[in-house]
Amino acid sequence: ALVTGAAGGIGLASARAFVAAGMRVVLVDRAGDALDAARQSIGGAVVRVVDVSDRAAMSELARSVVADHGPVSLLMNNAGVGSGGDVFTDPAGWDEVIGVNLLGVLNGVQNFVPGMLDHGGPAMVINTGSKQGITQPPGNTAYNVSKAGVKALTEGLAHSLRERVGTRVTAHLLIPGFTFTGMTRSGIVDRP
Numbered sequence: 001a002l003v004t005g006a007a008g009g010i011g012l013a014s015a016r017a018f019v020a021a022g023m024r025v026v027l028v029d030r031a032g033d034a035l036d037a038a039r040q041s042i043g044g045a046v047v048r049v050v051d052v053s054d055r056a057a058m059s060e061l062a063r064s065v066v067a068d069h070g071p072v073s074l075l076m077n078n079a080g081v082g083s084g085g086d087v088f089t090d091p092a093g094w095d096e097v098i099g100v101n102l103l104g105v106l107n108g109v110q111n112f113v114p115g116m117l118d119h120g121g122p123a124m125v126i127n128t129g130s131k132q133g134i135t136q137p138p139g140n141t142a143y144n145v146s147k148a149g150v151k152a153l154t155e156g157l158a159h160s161l162r163e164r165v166g167t168r169v170t171a172h173l174l175i176p177g178f179t180f181t182g183m184t185r186s187g188i189v190d191r192p
Contacts, residue, residue, distance in 0.1 A: 002026040002065060002072050004052050004108060005079030007034035010128060010176060014076055015042060026065055026072075028052070029079065052079045052104030053096075062111035071119035077108040077150075078128040078174075084142020094142045101146035105153060113157070116169050125161075125171040127154045134175070 001018040005011040006027035018025050019042055027042065029035045031049045039047045046069065050057050065072060084097035105127050116123035132140070133147025151173055158171040 001074035001076065002028060002112065003076040003078055004028045004050075004104065005128070007032065007038045010174075011076070011078040012038050012041075014078065014126075015045060018074065019043075019045060023074065024069060026069065028061065051100075052077075052107055053099030055103075055107050058104075058107035058111045062115065066115055071115050071121075071123075072112050073116070073119075073121060073123045074126070075108055075112045075116070075124070076126045076128070077105040078126075079104050080128060080130075082140070082143055084140055084146070086139065086141045089142065097142040097146050098149075101143070102149040102153070105150050109153070109157060113161075113169070117161075117165060121168075123169040125154075125157065125169070126174050127157075127171070128174045128176070129154070131175055131177055 001015070001023045003011050003015045003018070003025065006015045007029035011029070015025050015027055015038070025042065025045045027035070027038055027045050027047045028050050029038070030051055035047060035049065039045065048061055048065070050061050052058060079100055081097055081100045084093045109125065113125060116125070127150050129150045130143070130147040132144045133149075133151045136144045136148070154171050154173040161169050161171055
């Protein structure tokens with residue numbers, strides 16, 4: 001299993017569950033104390049420092065993970081950032097939110113799913129969305145747009161996978177609802 005955004009919150013909890021289920025797990029996140037703590041809290045997990053919005057870095061990650069550990073059977077695109085603001089907010093905030101939340105998912109899919117299709121075994125993609133990508137509450141339009149994009153991307157991926165390989169490789173959109181994580185604790189996701 002490979003989990004992005006694995007240094008805390010939903011990603012870390014999921015990685016722990018995957019390890020408990022007997023899976024080998026690769027934790028992916030930006031560098032920092034939280035990732036170091038995650039590494040220490042999950043014995044045997046492999047840690048990779050990668051910015052998911054960097055297409056070349058994600059390509060290299062896929063190459064190295066497959067070379068070092070074999071094909072990925074479970075990809076959880078969970079990395080996310082919350083601040084971005086409304087339509088009049090500085091474009092740099094939009095770039096980061098769209099880059100991590102939406103393009104990070106696309107980079108994960110485009111770099112790992114072809115190998116999942118090729119290895120012949122069952123596999124699964126889980127993309128973490130948000131209720132805000134569906135309900136669109138006012139305030140943080142950048143975040144809403146990014147998560148609406150993840151929903152559309154996942155639905156399109158699920159359809160394409162079914163056409164190619166039936167149900168051997170599947171795609172799922174995780175909508176956790178409001179979950180108290182480091183992102184929400186810091187107050188960067190607007191709540192209605």
